[in-house]
Amino acid sequence: MTLTDADYTSANTQHLPRQEPAYFQAYDLHAYYGESYIVQGVTFNIHEGEILALLGRNGAGKTSTLRTIARTDDPELRHGEIWLDHKPVHEMTSYQAAGNGIALVPEDRRIIPGLTVEENLELAQIAPPHGWSIERIYELFPRLGERRKQEGVTLSGGEQQMLAIGRALARDIKLLLLDEPYEGLAPVIVQEIERTLSEIKALGITTIIVEQNAIAALKLADRAIILDMGQVVFDGTAQEVLDNAELREEYLAI
Numbered sequence: 001m002t003l004t005d006a007d008y009t010s011a012n013t014q015h016l017p018r019q020e021p022a023y024f025q026a027y028d029l030h031a032y033y034g035e036s037y038i039v040q041g042v043t044f045n046i047h048e049g050e051i052l053a054l055l056g057r058n059g060a061g062k063t064s065t066l067r068t069i070a071r072t073d074d075p076e077l078r079h080g081e082i083w084l085d086h087k088p089v090h091e092m093t094s095y096q097a098a099g100n101g102i103a104l105v106p107e108d109r110r111i112i113p114g115l116t117v118e119e120n121l122e123l124a125q126i127a128p129p130h131g132w133s134i135e136r137i138y139e140l141f142p143r144l145g146e147r148r149k150q151e152g153v154t155l156s157g158g159e160q161q162m163l164a165i166g167r168a169l170a171r172d173i174k175l176l177l178l179d180e181p182y183e184g185l186a187p188v189i190v191q192e193i194e195r196t197l198s199e200i201k202a203l204g205i206t207t208i209i210v211e212q213n214a215i216a217a218l219k220l221a222d223r224a225i226i227l228d229m230g231q232v233v234f235d236g237t238a239q240e241v242l243d244n245a246e247l248r249e250e251y252l253a254i
């Protein structure tokens with residue numbers, strides 16, 4: 001299905017009045033994979049330093065929403081606006097969005113083969129603006145320091161997740177997008193990453209976390225939105241979702 005500009009106005013059921021701009025604002029996003037219409041009018045805000053849990057069942061459009069915000073080519077953003085710290089991200093390429101502080105840590109972590117842990121981190125710092133020093137990243141993740149000379153792709157799943165997060169922090173980021181950081185990890189490693197994410201939270205890095213493990217994400221998050229079939233069906237505090245069993249059953253199956 002393809003909508004014209006006029007259709008968006010009538011199809012959009014989330015006509016929120018535009019208020020005082022938040023630090024991050026996604027407004028009426030519509031995005032497509034080819035002709036598949038997936039992100040269907042997504043609107044939400046995040047205040048600076050907040051952690052937002054982006055939840056929803058398999059196929060709800062969580063990854064697609066993150067990719068839309070990071071301005072990847074797929075899905076293609078055809079309508080809507082994305083503002084980060086007063087900058088129009090919707091007008092940017094993915095490269096420009098990264099340069100303006102949007103860091104997507106994808107589910108598959110994308111560790112670069114043939115490079116050591118340290119080289120993976122150095123590569124993230126090849127162009128300014130720089131974020132954390134490599135030594136500081138090793139302080140946050142001592143395991144990465146111990147394995148600095150090891151090829152990145154030979155790390156365990158949990159260590160690769162640490163490297164992917166470390167690589168994001170190596171750049172000067174304003175918005176961290178985490179797609180299922182706990183995916184496929186043993187509970188003890190999940191706890192370790194949870195602890196690090198709490199430390200990152202204490203530093204005030206604005207973050208969106210997508211997780212199948214909704215309870216873990218909600219423990220960390222200040223606010224939550226729930227997506228269903230590419231639309232926002234809930235926007236509130238993390239505590240409200242934790243307290244509302246009906247809502248969780250309907251949209252999260254937990």
Ligand SMILES: Nc1ncnc2c1ncn2[C@@H]1O[C@H](COP(=O)(O)OP(=O)(O)OP(=O)(O)O)[C@@H](O)[C@H]1O
Pocket residue numbers: 033036038056057058059060061062063064065074
């Ligand atoms: N490259 C693609 N081409 C066409 N359709 C796609 C593509 N990637 C995802 N989709 C479709 O878009 C919809 C949303 O997918 P998305 O990956 O955003 O969901 P998700 O909420 O992240 O799900 P999960 O919890 O399984 O990761 C799904 O119906 C999916 O089949």
Ligand SMILES: [Mg+2]
Pocket residue numbers: 062063064
């Ligand atoms: Mg996904």
